[in-house]
Amino acid sequence: MGLSGCETANRTAERTITALTPYRFDVVQGNFVSKEQVQLLQKGMNRRQVRDILGTPLVASVFHANRWDYAFTLRRQGAQPQQRKLSVFFEGDALLRYEADDLPTEAEFAARIDNRRIDIKVPKLEASEAELSKFKPKSPAAPPPSNDAPVSMSYPPLEPSQR
8 A cells, every 4th residue: 555655656746747847849950861762862863853852951061062961950858869960972963972870761750759659559440240240220221212303404603604
């Protein structure tokens, strides 16, 4: 009984601390680049094609005209900051190579940032014919009433005529 009282006190203390902690908003900086985007890059692509796939680079230095840098940082309350970097190198106007951190797929990234998601096992929705027969009507269904009146195929105009 004494232990259950401690547990209740711990939960109450946690709720109180959470309620008193000020809200800290998520800080997102830079360009998120996914593994799928990087897989689309091919040696020899021009700068415009690379920009169409990855977006505008975060850093395009005049001192390093043949290098574009993409960086992404996400800081969230109660979580470790996520940082990713990608550097794209050109020779003239053609893509030469790229260097990147281990980039997540779009699905992996979405799963990491969704802190409201609760893993719930979804039951398999399956029924046998015997189980389904419980819900069938006992008497044959009456056919819908037929209306022998002809259906009108003329409709009023959508806009008044302009005379």
